[in-house]
Amino acid sequence: MFSSERLGIGAVTKMSILLILYLLSSTTAMVIRCNQPLSLTYSKNEQDIHKESRYILPHTHGIRHGVGTLYKIDKDFINIQYTDYSERTTCEEMKSPSPGRFHLTLAESASCPWYYRKNVDDNRVPREFIEAKCACRCSVNSRHCAVKTCREVYRYVTVWRRLNCTHYVEVIEPIAVGCTEVRHHRRTNPYSLDE
Template sequence: MHRLEFQVITLFLAISFARTNPIVCREPAQLPPLITDVLNESIAILPGQEGMILRGLNSVEDSFVDITRENISNHRNTETRSCSVKSTCPWHFVKNVDPNRRPKTIIEAQCSFSCCKRSARTCCDLNNAPGCTRCQPIYYYVHVLRRTGCDVTTRRYTYENKLEKITAGCTCIRNPNIFRPPFPTMPS
């Protein structure tokens, strides 16, 4: 048998074996240190910065992002005196759970309504007129360790530091008035 034929047959058997015996990964003995970079977390809230800061999360394979949200009922933060209930855009708290992330569970807010309380008549869900209002999440960013793959030689998961967007609360916003005349300009 020629050497090339032997290599092709060996490669074919290796691929067949890999398909029938997928690599099983385990957690690493030690996770990389979690970066706590408050500057990057705060810069991420600036307009236009979010995409630049969060582009790393887009590089994570979809199979390693498995976020589910579970309502937290009868929690002390949902009492009637809380600002989350008294707000024009009330919110409640949920557990943001992802087994592919460390920490696995993060508590975040979720808007309870899409329409602002005081202006339900002008809600953007009912009409999309200029000046209509709607509830909008307010975000902040936290550093997490995100599972990004599996090292085939060590059969251990790999983790990377990533920034994730978390909802802190909700606020009432108004659509811009498209019929408002533009700012006056000086004649040239």
């Protein structure tokens, strides 16, 4: 280590404080890092794809809307990081026309426009997805959000996730594929999984 005579007492104190702050900041995230990389090969067959297509049906397979079965995984092993994949990501940018562009994508021309972002988690196979994120809270045609709001539409896919550093489990995870306008109504069943 460094001697206090060479660095001076002030430098040692500053270095100690920086070391303590670093240790505290790295432990507050509580994301568990495993020594072994996640190395599974996973392929889907026709039967798997057919099974996944049924996940969109309400009240099936223990799926919670927008969560899938991720609730079964310890939060310390969920470390999803998002990176914007699109240039235009705000509602204002989506409402204003792009100069020099004559063709708008479905994402840009929808009443609830969306942009794309990368969803990455080192504790999952596959590690990376591209998914949609609503750019607006309300429809671009609506004056206020009291009656209608924009919500993501999900596709549910089967992935492998770390259960701990040595075991993996199959999980159903939501991937947003677009956005739609949703009417607000009173929920008759407070225990319904559909929001």
